[in-house]
Amino acid sequence: MKIVGLSGSKVGSKTRTAMDYTMKAAAEKYPDAELTLIDLAEYDVQFSDGRDYREYEGDTKYVAETVMEADAIIIGTPIFQASIPATLKNVFDLLPAGAFRDKVVSMLVTAGSPKHYLIVEQQVKPILGYMKAQIVQTYVFIEEQDFYRKEITNDDVLFRIDRLVEDTFVLAETYTKIREAKEAEYDF
Amino acid sequence: MEKYRIDPSKGLEFGLYTLGDHIPNPSTGERISAQQRIKEIIELAKLAEEAGIDFFSVGESHQEYFTTQAHSVVLAALAQATEKIKLSSSSTIVSTLDPVRVYEDFATIDLISEGRTEIIAGRASRVGNFDLLGYSLRDYEELYEEKFDLLLKINEEEVVNWDGQFRAPLKNAKVLPRPLNGSMPIWRAVGGPPASAIKAGYAGVPMFLATLGGPATSFKRSIDAYRQAAQMNGHDPSELPIATAGFFYAAETTQQAQREVYPHVNQGMQLINGQGYPKQHFAQGADKRDVMNIGSPQQIIEKILYQHELFGHQRYIAQMDFGGVPFDQLKKNIELIGTEILPAIKKYTAQN
Numbered sequence: 296m297k298i299v300g301l302s303g304s305k306v307g308s309k310t311r312t313a314m315d316y317t318m319k320a321a322a323e324k325y326p327d328a329e330l331t332l333i334d335l336a337e338y339d340v341q342f343s344d345g346r347d348y349r350e351y352e353g354d355t356k357y358v359a360e361t362v363m364e365a366d367a368i369i370i371g372t373p374i375f376q377a378s379i380p381a382t383l384k385n386v387f388d389l390l391p392a393g394a395f396r397d398k399v400v401s402m403l404v405t406a407g408s409p410k411h412y413l414i415v416e417q418q419v420k421p422i423l424g425y426m427k428a429q430i431v432q433t434y435v436f437i438e439e440q441d442f443y444r445k446e447i448t449n450d451d452v453l454f455r456i457d458r459l460v461e462d463t464f465v466l467a468e469t470y471t472k473i474r475e476a477k478e479a480e481y482d483f
Numbered sequence: 484m485e486k487y488r489i490d491p492s493k494g495l496e497f498g499l500y501t502l503g504d505h506i507p508n509p510s511t512g513e514r515i516s517a518q519q520r521i522k523e524i525i526e527l528a529k530l531a532e533e534a535g536i537d538f539f540s541v542g543e544s545h546q547e548y549f550t551t552q553a554h555s556v557v558l559a560a561l562a563q564a565t566e567k568i569k570l571s572s573s574s575t576i577v578s579t580l581d582p583v584r585v586y587e588d589f590a591t592i593d594l595i596s597e598g599r600t601e602i603i604a605g606r607a608s609r610v611g612n613f614d615l616l617g618y619s620l621r622d623y624e625e626l627y628e629e630k631f632d633l634l635l636k637i638n639e640e641e642v643v644n645w646d647g648q649f650r651a652p653l654k655n656a657k658v659l660p661r662p663l664n665g666s667m668p669i670w671r672a673v674g675g676p677p678a679s680a681i682k683a684g685y686a687g688v689p690m691f692l693a694t695l696g697g698p699a700t701s702f703k704r705s706i707d708a709y710r711q712a713a714q715m716n717g718h719d720p721s722e723l724p725i726a727t728a729g730f731f732y733a734a735e736t737t738q739q740a741q742r743e744v745y746p747h748v749n750q751g752m753q754l755i756n757g758q759g760y761p762k763q764h765f766a767q768g769a770d771k772r773d774v775m776n777i778g779s780p781q782q783i784i785e786k787i788l789y790q791h792e793l794f795g796h797q798r799y800i801a802q803m804d805f806g807g808v809p810f811d812q813l814k815k816n817i818e819l820i821g822t823e824i825l826p827a828i829k830k831y832t833a834q835n
Binding site: 345346347348349363393477478482483 | 609610620738741742745756757758761762763765766
Protein backbone atom coordinates (compact mmCIF):
# COMPACT_ATOMS: atom_id res chain seq x y z
CA MET A 296 0.00 0.00 0.00
CA LYS A 297 1.26 3.46 -0.93
CA ILE A 298 0.79 6.04 1.81
CA VAL A 299 1.71 9.67 1.22
CA GLY A 300 2.07 12.12 4.09
CA LEU A 301 1.52 15.67 2.92
CA SER A 302 2.78 18.41 5.21
CA GLY A 303 0.90 21.37 3.83
CA SER A 304 2.80 24.48 4.88
CA LYS A 305 6.06 26.31 4.21
CA VAL A 306 5.78 28.18 7.50
CA GLY A 307 6.74 27.03 10.98
CA SER A 308 7.63 23.59 12.32
CA LYS A 309 4.67 22.19 14.25
CA THR A 310 2.89 20.51 11.36
CA ARG A 311 6.12 18.94 10.15
CA THR A 312 6.92 17.75 13.67
CA ALA A 313 3.50 16.12 13.98
CA MET A 314 3.87 14.57 10.52
CA ASP A 315 7.23 13.10 11.49
CA TYR A 316 5.60 11.43 14.50
CA THR A 317 2.81 10.20 12.25
CA MET A 318 5.07 8.73 9.58
CA LYS A 319 7.21 7.10 12.25
CA ALA A 320 4.14 5.52 13.82
CA ALA A 321 3.07 4.26 10.39
CA ALA A 322 6.50 2.78 9.63
CA GLU A 323 6.61 0.95 12.95
CA LYS A 324 3.13 -0.46 12.76
CA TYR A 325 3.04 -1.18 9.00
CA PRO A 326 6.61 -2.02 7.92
CA ASP A 327 5.46 -3.35 4.53
CA ALA A 328 3.75 -0.13 3.46
CA GLU A 329 5.45 2.21 1.03
CA LEU A 330 5.62 5.53 2.89
CA THR A 331 6.47 8.90 1.37
CA LEU A 332 6.48 12.21 3.20
CA ILE A 333 6.12 15.34 1.13
CA ASP A 334 6.84 18.49 3.13
CA LEU A 335 5.81 21.37 0.90
CA ALA A 336 8.47 23.51 2.62
CA GLU A 337 11.07 21.41 0.81
CA TYR A 338 9.60 21.73 -2.67
CA ASP A 339 9.24 24.54 -5.13
CA VAL A 340 5.69 24.02 -6.35
CA GLN A 341 4.21 26.43 -8.86
CA PHE A 342 0.64 27.71 -8.78
CA SER A 343 -1.91 25.67 -10.66
CA ASP A 344 -2.45 27.01 -14.19
CA GLY A 345 -5.08 24.48 -15.17
CA ARG A 346 -2.96 22.07 -17.19
CA ASP A 347 -3.04 18.27 -16.93
CA TYR A 348 -1.23 17.37 -13.71
CA ARG A 349 1.27 15.22 -15.61
CA GLU A 350 2.40 18.15 -17.75
CA TYR A 351 3.97 20.15 -14.93
CA GLU A 352 7.70 19.98 -14.48
CA GLY A 353 10.14 19.42 -11.65
CA ASP A 354 8.84 19.57 -8.08
CA THR A 355 5.28 20.40 -9.15
CA LYS A 356 5.07 17.28 -11.31
CA TYR A 357 6.64 15.16 -8.56
CA VAL A 358 4.19 16.34 -5.91
CA ALA A 359 1.10 15.99 -8.13
CA GLU A 360 2.04 12.56 -9.44
CA THR A 361 3.08 11.20 -6.04
CA VAL A 362 -0.25 12.24 -4.53
CA MET A 363 -2.16 10.76 -7.49
CA GLU A 364 -0.39 7.42 -7.13
CA ALA A 365 -1.16 7.07 -3.40
CA ASP A 366 -3.70 4.64 -1.95
CA ALA A 367 -4.05 6.80 1.14
CA ILE A 368 -2.99 10.33 2.02
CA ILE A 369 -2.41 11.72 5.47
CA ILE A 370 -2.63 15.49 5.30
CA GLY A 371 -1.02 17.65 7.94
CA THR A 372 -2.03 21.28 7.95
CA PRO A 373 -1.73 24.35 10.14
CA ILE A 374 -4.52 26.90 10.26
CA PHE A 375 -3.63 30.32 8.85
CA GLN A 376 -6.06 33.25 8.85
CA ALA A 377 -8.86 30.86 9.80
CA SER A 378 -8.22 28.54 6.85
CA ILE A 379 -5.71 26.13 5.32
CA PRO A 380 -2.49 27.55 3.86
CA ALA A 381 -2.49 28.48 0.18
CA THR A 382 0.31 25.96 -0.40
CA LEU A 383 -2.02 23.10 0.53
CA LYS A 384 -4.99 24.44 -1.42
CA ASN A 385 -2.68 24.78 -4.40
CA VAL A 386 -1.92 21.04 -4.29
CA PHE A 387 -5.66 20.36 -4.51
CA ASP A 388 -5.92 22.82 -7.40
CA LEU A 389 -3.12 21.06 -9.31
CA LEU A 390 -5.11 17.82 -9.40
CA PRO A 391 -8.06 16.86 -11.60
CA ALA A 392 -11.66 16.72 -10.37
CA GLY A 393 -12.25 13.37 -8.70
CA ALA A 394 -8.51 13.01 -7.96
CA PHE A 395 -9.14 11.26 -4.62
CA ARG A 396 -11.51 8.64 -5.98
CA ASP A 397 -10.62 5.27 -4.39
CA LYS A 398 -8.25 6.95 -1.95
CA VAL A 399 -8.55 7.31 1.80
CA VAL A 400 -7.63 10.73 3.17
CA SER A 401 -7.03 11.52 6.83
CA MET A 402 -5.90 14.70 8.56
CA LEU A 403 -4.01 16.18 11.42
CA VAL A 404 -4.25 19.85 12.21
CA THR A 405 -2.01 22.15 14.18
CA ALA A 406 -3.41 25.42 15.40
CA GLY A 407 -2.56 28.30 17.67
CA SER A 408 -6.06 28.48 19.04
CA PRO A 409 -8.80 25.97 19.94
CA LYS A 410 -11.22 28.30 18.13
CA HIS A 411 -9.95 26.77 14.88
CA TYR A 412 -11.21 23.29 15.69
CA LEU A 413 -14.15 23.30 13.23
CA ILE A 414 -12.21 24.69 10.30
CA VAL A 415 -11.47 21.17 9.06
CA GLU A 416 -15.17 20.33 9.16
CA GLN A 417 -16.21 23.50 7.42
CA GLN A 418 -13.43 24.02 4.91
CA VAL A 419 -11.33 20.90 4.29
CA LYS A 420 -13.87 18.10 4.30
CA PRO A 421 -16.02 19.74 1.60
CA ILE A 422 -12.95 19.91 -0.67
CA LEU A 423 -12.02 16.28 0.00
CA GLY A 424 -15.60 15.16 -0.52
CA TYR A 425 -15.81 17.03 -3.82
CA MET A 426 -12.60 15.33 -4.92
CA LYS A 427 -14.23 11.96 -4.06
CA ALA A 428 -12.02 11.02 -1.11
CA GLN A 429 -13.04 8.43 1.45
CA ILE A 430 -12.48 10.60 4.51
CA VAL A 431 -11.33 9.36 7.90
CA GLN A 432 -13.88 11.36 9.85
CA THR A 433 -11.88 11.82 13.03
CA TYR A 434 -8.88 14.08 12.76
CA VAL A 435 -6.14 14.91 15.22
CA PHE A 436 -6.29 18.50 16.39
CA ILE A 437 -3.04 19.65 18.04
CA GLU A 438 -2.55 22.94 19.82
CA GLU A 439 0.50 25.07 20.48
CA GLN A 440 0.63 23.92 24.11
CA ASP A 441 1.08 20.29 23.03
CA PHE A 442 4.56 21.05 21.61
CA TYR A 443 7.84 21.81 23.29
CA ARG A 444 10.91 22.45 21.09
CA LYS A 445 9.84 20.29 18.15
CA GLU A 446 8.54 17.53 20.33
CA ILE A 447 5.02 16.57 21.18
CA THR A 448 4.66 16.50 24.94
CA ASN A 449 1.03 15.55 25.27
CA ASP A 450 0.59 11.77 25.45
CA ASP A 451 -3.04 12.09 24.46
CA VAL A 452 -1.94 13.60 21.13
CA LEU A 453 0.50 10.72 20.60
CA PHE A 454 -2.24 8.19 21.27
CA ARG A 455 -4.53 10.02 18.86
CA ILE A 456 -1.82 10.01 16.17
CA ASP A 457 -1.48 6.23 16.61
CA ARG A 458 -5.23 5.85 16.20
CA LEU A 459 -5.23 8.13 13.13
CA VAL A 460 -2.57 5.97 11.49
CA GLU A 461 -4.44 2.81 12.33
CA ASP A 462 -7.77 4.21 11.10
CA THR A 463 -6.17 5.33 7.86
CA PHE A 464 -4.73 1.88 7.15
CA VAL A 465 -7.80 -0.03 8.27
CA LEU A 466 -10.10 2.11 6.15
CA ALA A 467 -7.80 1.97 3.12
CA GLU A 468 -7.64 -1.83 3.35
CA THR A 469 -11.37 -2.09 3.95
CA TYR A 470 -12.35 0.20 1.09
CA THR A 471 -10.00 -1.70 -1.22
CA LYS A 472 -11.69 -4.97 -0.25
CA ILE A 473 -15.16 -3.48 -0.69
CA ARG A 474 -14.22 -2.08 -4.07
CA GLU A 475 -12.64 -5.32 -5.23
CA ALA A 476 -15.69 -7.31 -4.16
CA LYS A 477 -18.00 -4.83 -5.88
CA GLU A 478 -15.93 -4.78 -9.05
CA ALA A 479 -15.79 -8.56 -9.18
CA GLU A 480 -19.59 -8.55 -9.37
CA TYR A 481 -19.54 -6.53 -12.58
CA ASP A 482 -17.92 -9.31 -14.55
CA PHE A 483 -16.14 -7.00 -17.04
CA MET B 484 -30.80 21.11 -43.44
CA GLU B 485 -30.05 20.93 -47.14
CA LYS B 486 -27.23 23.45 -46.76
CA TYR B 487 -25.58 20.95 -44.45
CA ARG B 488 -26.23 18.03 -46.82
CA ILE B 489 -28.64 16.38 -44.42
CA ASP B 490 -31.85 14.79 -45.58
CA PRO B 491 -34.05 14.15 -42.52
CA SER B 492 -36.40 11.95 -44.55
CA LYS B 493 -33.65 9.32 -44.60
CA GLY B 494 -33.57 9.09 -40.84
CA LEU B 495 -30.78 9.46 -38.31
CA GLU B 496 -27.32 9.42 -39.87
CA PHE B 497 -24.87 7.00 -38.31
CA GLY B 498 -21.15 7.74 -38.28
CA LEU B 499 -17.85 6.67 -36.77
CA TYR B 500 -15.19 8.92 -35.35
CA THR B 501 -11.65 8.23 -34.29
CA LEU B 502 -9.36 10.43 -32.25
CA GLY B 503 -6.47 8.62 -33.92
CA ASP B 504 -5.31 7.47 -30.51
CA HIS B 505 -2.33 5.15 -30.44
CA ILE B 506 -2.54 3.10 -27.26
CA PRO B 507 -1.21 -0.35 -26.37
CA ASN B 508 -3.68 -3.21 -26.27
CA PRO B 509 -4.17 -3.65 -22.49
CA SER B 510 -4.47 -7.44 -22.71
CA THR B 511 -1.07 -7.88 -24.40
CA GLY B 512 0.69 -4.63 -23.48
CA GLU B 513 1.77 -4.37 -27.11
CA ARG B 514 1.25 -1.44 -29.40
CA ILE B 515 0.99 -1.58 -33.17
CA SER B 516 3.17 0.84 -35.14
CA ALA B 517 1.91 4.33 -35.98
CA GLN B 518 1.96 3.32 -39.62
CA GLN B 519 -0.23 0.29 -38.99
CA ARG B 520 -2.65 2.35 -36.91
CA ILE B 521 -3.06 4.92 -39.71
CA LYS B 522 -3.52 2.20 -42.32
CA GLU B 523 -6.11 0.50 -40.14
CA ILE B 524 -8.00 3.78 -39.83
CA ILE B 525 -8.11 4.01 -43.63
CA GLU B 526 -9.24 0.37 -43.80
CA LEU B 527 -11.89 1.04 -41.16
CA ALA B 528 -13.38 3.86 -43.23
CA LYS B 529 -13.57 1.58 -46.27
CA LEU B 530 -15.32 -1.13 -44.27
CA ALA B 531 -17.66 1.46 -42.76
CA GLU B 532 -18.62 2.61 -46.23
CA GLU B 533 -19.29 -0.97 -47.35
CA ALA B 534 -21.51 -1.51 -44.32
CA GLY B 535 -23.61 1.51 -45.25
CA ILE B 536 -22.34 3.83 -42.50
CA ASP B 537 -22.98 7.46 -43.45
CA PHE B 538 -20.03 9.32 -41.99
CA PHE B 539 -16.42 8.92 -40.84
CA SER B 540 -14.25 11.47 -39.08
CA VAL B 541 -10.72 11.85 -37.71
CA GLY B 542 -9.45 14.07 -34.91
CA GLU B 543 -6.16 15.80 -34.13
CA SER B 544 -4.41 15.63 -30.75
CA HIS B 545 -0.83 16.81 -30.53
CA GLN B 546 0.67 14.67 -27.82
CA GLU B 547 1.87 11.22 -26.94
CA TYR B 548 -0.48 8.29 -27.63
CA PHE B 549 -1.89 9.81 -30.83
CA THR B 550 -1.10 9.32 -34.53
CA THR B 551 -3.38 11.56 -36.58
CA GLN B 552 -1.89 14.95 -35.74
CA ALA B 553 -1.92 15.60 -39.52
CA HIS B 554 -5.59 14.66 -39.65
CA SER B 555 -6.28 16.50 -42.91
CA VAL B 556 -3.61 14.37 -44.62
CA VAL B 557 -5.32 11.21 -43.33
CA LEU B 558 -8.66 12.57 -44.56
CA ALA B 559 -7.18 13.15 -48.02
CA ALA B 560 -6.20 9.47 -48.10
CA LEU B 561 -9.74 8.55 -47.03
CA ALA B 562 -11.19 10.77 -49.77
CA GLN B 563 -9.26 8.74 -52.31
CA ALA B 564 -9.98 5.36 -50.69
CA THR B 565 -13.77 5.77 -50.43
CA GLU B 566 -16.61 6.78 -52.73
CA LYS B 567 -19.75 7.73 -50.89
CA ILE B 568 -19.21 8.01 -47.13
CA LYS B 569 -19.17 11.58 -45.75
CA LEU B 570 -15.80 12.65 -44.34
CA SER B 571 -14.91 15.14 -41.67
CA SER B 572 -12.47 16.18 -39.00
CA SER B 573 -13.46 15.62 -35.35
CA SER B 574 -12.19 18.00 -34.46
CA THR B 575 -9.95 20.40 -36.30
CA ILE B 576 -8.39 22.59 -33.62
CA VAL B 577 -8.78 25.81 -35.53
CA SER B 578 -7.43 27.79 -32.55
CA THR B 579 -3.84 26.80 -33.28
CA LEU B 580 -4.08 26.61 -37.07
CA ASP B 581 -4.43 29.21 -39.78
CA PRO B 582 -8.08 29.16 -40.93
CA VAL B 583 -6.94 30.01 -44.46
CA ARG B 584 -4.77 26.89 -44.62
CA VAL B 585 -7.49 24.79 -42.97
CA TYR B 586 -9.94 25.92 -45.61
CA GLU B 587 -7.50 25.30 -48.47
CA ASP B 588 -6.85 21.78 -47.19
CA PHE B 589 -10.48 20.85 -46.62
CA ALA B 590 -11.71 22.41 -49.86
CA THR B 591 -9.10 20.30 -51.64
CA ILE B 592 -10.26 17.17 -49.79
CA ASP B 593 -13.81 18.11 -50.76
CA LEU B 594 -12.78 18.19 -54.42
CA ILE B 595 -10.95 14.87 -54.18
CA SER B 596 -13.94 13.31 -52.39
CA GLU B 597 -16.41 14.90 -54.84
CA GLY B 598 -18.30 16.96 -52.32
CA ARG B 599 -18.30 14.68 -49.26
CA THR B 600 -16.15 16.72 -46.89
CA GLU B 601 -17.10 18.67 -43.76
CA ILE B 602 -15.20 20.44 -40.97
CA ILE B 603 -15.90 20.10 -37.27
CA ALA B 604 -13.94 22.85 -35.55
CA GLY B 605 -13.14 22.60 -31.85
CA ARG B 606 -11.14 24.26 -29.09
CA ALA B 607 -9.20 21.18 -27.91
CA SER B 608 -9.83 19.18 -24.77
CA ARG B 609 -6.18 18.08 -24.77
CA VAL B 610 -3.98 21.11 -25.14
CA GLY B 611 -0.62 19.76 -26.32
CA ASN B 612 -1.08 21.71 -29.56
CA PHE B 613 -0.73 25.09 -27.83
CA ASP B 614 2.89 24.64 -26.73
CA LEU B 615 3.88 22.68 -29.80
CA LEU B 616 2.48 25.16 -32.30
CA GLY B 617 3.49 28.26 -30.36
CA TYR B 618 0.28 29.59 -28.84
CA SER B 619 -0.59 30.62 -25.31
CA LEU B 620 -3.30 28.80 -23.38
CA ARG B 621 -4.27 32.19 -21.99
CA ASP B 622 -5.74 32.96 -25.41
CA TYR B 623 -7.66 29.63 -25.48
CA GLU B 624 -11.10 31.16 -25.87
CA GLU B 625 -10.27 34.21 -27.96
CA LEU B 626 -8.10 32.23 -30.41
CA TYR B 627 -10.97 29.87 -31.05
CA GLU B 628 -13.70 32.47 -31.40
CA GLU B 629 -11.70 34.67 -33.74
CA LYS B 630 -10.41 31.88 -35.95
CA PHE B 631 -13.70 30.01 -36.05
CA ASP B 632 -15.42 33.22 -37.20
CA LEU B 633 -12.83 33.66 -39.92
CA LEU B 634 -13.28 30.06 -41.06
CA LEU B 635 -17.05 30.61 -41.36
CA LYS B 636 -16.46 33.86 -43.26
CA ILE B 637 -14.14 32.17 -45.75
CA ASN B 638 -16.81 29.52 -46.27
CA GLU B 639 -19.48 32.13 -47.00
CA GLU B 640 -17.50 34.69 -48.98
CA GLU B 641 -15.32 34.12 -52.02
CA VAL B 642 -13.52 37.44 -51.54
CA VAL B 643 -12.59 38.00 -47.93
CA ASN B 644 -11.79 41.25 -46.13
CA TRP B 645 -10.90 40.65 -42.52
CA ASP B 646 -8.66 41.77 -39.73
CA GLY B 647 -8.16 40.41 -36.25
CA GLN B 648 -5.75 39.87 -33.40
CA PHE B 649 -4.14 36.52 -34.19
CA ARG B 650 -3.51 36.59 -37.93
CA ALA B 651 -2.39 39.05 -40.59
CA PRO B 652 -5.33 40.92 -42.17
CA LEU B 653 -6.90 39.71 -45.40
CA LYS B 654 -7.53 42.29 -48.14
CA ASN B 655 -9.68 41.19 -51.06
CA ALA B 656 -8.27 37.74 -50.48
CA LYS B 657 -9.49 34.77 -52.48
CA VAL B 658 -9.14 31.53 -50.58
CA LEU B 659 -8.82 28.79 -53.20
CA PRO B 660 -9.73 26.23 -54.30
CA ARG B 661 -13.43 26.49 -53.53
CA PRO B 662 -15.24 23.32 -52.43
CA LEU B 663 -17.22 21.43 -55.07
CA ASN B 664 -20.52 23.13 -54.30
CA GLY B 665 -19.18 26.51 -53.22
CA SER B 666 -19.25 25.85 -49.48
CA MET B 667 -18.87 23.04 -46.93
CA PRO B 668 -20.78 22.17 -43.76
CA ILE B 669 -18.82 23.60 -40.81
CA TRP B 670 -19.81 22.42 -37.34
CA ARG B 671 -18.92 23.77 -33.94
CA ALA B 672 -17.57 21.10 -31.57
CA VAL B 673 -19.11 21.41 -28.12
CA GLY B 674 -18.26 19.68 -24.82
CA GLY B 675 -20.77 18.78 -22.11
CA PRO B 676 -21.97 21.94 -20.36
CA PRO B 677 -24.55 24.24 -21.97
CA ALA B 678 -22.29 27.34 -22.07
CA SER B 679 -20.50 26.20 -25.20
CA ALA B 680 -23.72 24.93 -26.81
CA ILE B 681 -25.24 28.37 -26.36
CA LYS B 682 -22.37 29.93 -28.32
CA ALA B 683 -22.99 27.53 -31.19
CA GLY B 684 -26.68 28.44 -31.09
CA TYR B 685 -26.01 32.19 -31.16
CA ALA B 686 -23.77 31.75 -34.20
CA GLY B 687 -26.42 29.65 -35.93
CA VAL B 688 -23.97 26.91 -36.84
CA PRO B 689 -24.50 23.12 -36.62
CA MET B 690 -23.48 21.59 -33.31
CA PHE B 691 -21.34 18.51 -32.76
CA LEU B 692 -21.93 17.55 -29.12
CA ALA B 693 -19.57 15.20 -27.29
CA THR B 694 -21.57 12.89 -25.00
CA LEU B 695 -19.14 10.43 -23.47
CA GLY B 696 -21.11 9.17 -20.48
CA GLY B 697 -23.88 10.09 -18.06
CA PRO B 698 -27.62 10.43 -18.35
CA ALA B 699 -28.92 11.40 -21.78
CA THR B 700 -31.25 13.88 -20.08
CA SER B 701 -28.21 15.89 -18.91
CA PHE B 702 -27.12 16.42 -22.51
CA LYS B 703 -30.68 17.30 -23.46
CA ARG B 704 -30.16 20.54 -21.52
CA SER B 705 -27.30 21.53 -23.82
CA ILE B 706 -29.40 20.69 -26.86
CA ASP B 707 -32.34 22.75 -25.61
CA ALA B 708 -30.02 25.63 -24.73
CA TYR B 709 -28.51 25.47 -28.23
CA ARG B 710 -31.86 25.62 -29.99
CA GLN B 711 -33.12 28.36 -27.70
CA ALA B 712 -30.02 30.49 -28.27
CA ALA B 713 -30.33 29.99 -32.03
CA GLN B 714 -33.97 31.06 -31.96
CA MET B 715 -33.22 34.12 -29.84
CA ASN B 716 -30.58 35.24 -32.28
CA GLY B 717 -32.82 34.98 -35.32
CA HIS B 718 -31.82 31.53 -36.60
CA ASP B 719 -34.29 28.78 -37.34
CA PRO B 720 -33.40 25.79 -35.10
CA SER B 721 -35.24 23.43 -37.42
CA GLU B 722 -32.64 24.25 -40.08
CA LEU B 723 -29.67 23.51 -37.80
CA PRO B 724 -28.43 19.94 -37.55
CA ILE B 725 -27.15 18.43 -34.31
CA ALA B 726 -24.72 15.53 -34.05
CA THR B 727 -23.94 13.62 -30.86
CA ALA B 728 -20.75 11.65 -30.39
CA GLY B 729 -19.73 9.12 -27.77
CA PHE B 730 -18.48 5.71 -26.75
CA PHE B 731 -19.84 2.76 -28.67
CA TYR B 732 -19.15 -0.96 -28.64
CA ALA B 733 -21.36 -3.85 -29.70
CA ALA B 734 -21.05 -7.55 -28.98
CA GLU B 735 -23.52 -10.40 -28.85
CA THR B 736 -24.48 -9.66 -25.26
CA THR B 737 -24.19 -6.50 -23.20
CA GLN B 738 -22.01 -8.32 -20.70
CA GLN B 739 -19.64 -9.46 -23.42
CA ALA B 740 -19.49 -5.94 -24.86
CA GLN B 741 -18.59 -4.52 -21.44
CA ARG B 742 -16.04 -7.23 -20.84
CA GLU B 743 -14.34 -6.70 -24.19
CA VAL B 744 -14.18 -2.93 -24.20
CA TYR B 745 -13.81 -1.86 -20.55
CA PRO B 746 -10.06 -2.53 -20.31
CA HIS B 747 -9.52 -0.38 -23.42
CA VAL B 748 -11.63 2.54 -22.24
CA ASN B 749 -10.10 2.39 -18.76
CA GLN B 750 -6.52 2.27 -19.96
CA GLY B 751 -7.13 4.83 -22.68
CA MET B 752 -8.53 7.31 -20.15
CA GLN B 753 -5.69 6.54 -17.76
CA LEU B 754 -3.06 7.28 -20.41
CA ILE B 755 -4.54 10.34 -22.06
CA ASN B 756 -6.40 11.96 -19.16
CA GLY B 757 -4.43 10.68 -16.17
CA GLN B 758 -7.39 8.89 -14.54
CA GLY B 759 -9.08 5.61 -15.43
CA TYR B 760 -12.81 5.09 -15.96
CA PRO B 761 -14.50 3.99 -12.69
CA LYS B 762 -16.11 0.56 -13.03
CA GLN B 763 -19.18 1.70 -11.15
CA HIS B 764 -19.86 4.47 -13.69
CA PHE B 765 -19.11 2.13 -16.56
CA ALA B 766 -21.57 -0.45 -15.17
CA GLN B 767 -24.29 2.22 -15.04
CA GLY B 768 -23.53 2.90 -18.70
CA ALA B 769 -25.56 -0.18 -19.59
CA ASP B 770 -28.74 1.52 -18.38
CA LYS B 771 -30.98 2.67 -21.20
CA ARG B 772 -30.97 6.19 -19.78
CA ASP B 773 -27.16 6.46 -19.98
CA VAL B 774 -25.85 7.96 -23.20
CA MET B 775 -23.00 5.44 -23.59
CA ASN B 776 -23.86 3.03 -26.42
CA ILE B 777 -22.12 -0.12 -25.22
CA GLY B 778 -24.04 -3.37 -25.27
CA SER B 779 -25.82 -5.92 -27.42
CA PRO B 780 -27.10 -4.73 -30.80
CA GLN B 781 -30.66 -4.75 -29.45
CA GLN B 782 -29.66 -2.74 -26.38
CA ILE B 783 -27.83 -0.23 -28.56
CA ILE B 784 -30.76 0.12 -30.94
CA GLU B 785 -33.06 0.86 -28.02
CA LYS B 786 -30.64 3.41 -26.64
CA ILE B 787 -30.06 5.23 -29.90
CA LEU B 788 -33.80 5.40 -30.57
CA TYR B 789 -34.38 6.70 -27.03
CA GLN B 790 -31.67 9.33 -27.56
CA HIS B 791 -33.20 10.27 -30.89
CA GLU B 792 -36.60 10.71 -29.34
CA LEU B 793 -35.06 12.89 -26.64
CA PHE B 794 -32.63 14.96 -28.72
CA GLY B 795 -34.20 15.02 -32.18
CA HIS B 796 -30.67 15.00 -33.55
CA GLN B 797 -29.71 14.32 -37.15
CA ARG B 798 -26.49 12.34 -36.72
CA TYR B 799 -25.00 9.98 -34.18
CA ILE B 800 -21.24 9.41 -34.32
CA ALA B 801 -19.77 6.38 -32.56
CA GLN B 802 -16.28 6.11 -31.08
CA MET B 803 -15.44 2.41 -30.87
CA ASP B 804 -11.69 2.24 -31.48
CA PHE B 805 -10.50 4.03 -28.34
CA GLY B 806 -7.74 2.49 -26.23
CA GLY B 807 -6.08 0.03 -28.61
CA VAL B 808 -9.09 -2.14 -29.56
CA PRO B 809 -7.72 -4.81 -31.97
CA PHE B 810 -8.75 -4.46 -35.60
CA ASP B 811 -10.56 -7.80 -35.67
CA GLN B 812 -12.92 -6.58 -32.98
CA LEU B 813 -13.52 -3.34 -34.91
CA LYS B 814 -14.41 -5.38 -37.98
CA LYS B 815 -16.87 -7.42 -35.93
CA ASN B 816 -18.45 -4.18 -34.69
CA ILE B 817 -18.84 -2.85 -38.23
CA GLU B 818 -20.54 -6.09 -39.17
CA LEU B 819 -23.01 -5.79 -36.28
CA ILE B 820 -23.68 -2.16 -37.18
CA GLY B 821 -24.25 -2.97 -40.84
CA THR B 822 -26.40 -6.05 -40.39
CA GLU B 823 -28.39 -5.28 -37.24
CA ILE B 824 -28.07 -1.77 -35.83
CA LEU B 825 -28.16 0.42 -38.92
CA PRO B 826 -31.23 -1.18 -40.58
CA ALA B 827 -33.25 -0.88 -37.37
CA ILE B 828 -32.25 2.73 -36.75
CA LYS B 829 -33.01 3.80 -40.30
CA LYS B 830 -36.33 1.96 -40.23
CA TYR B 831 -37.53 3.71 -37.09
CA THR B 832 -36.15 7.20 -37.74
CA ALA B 833 -36.79 7.69 -41.47
CA GLN B 834 -39.70 10.05 -42.17
CA ASN B 835 -41.75 8.42 -44.87
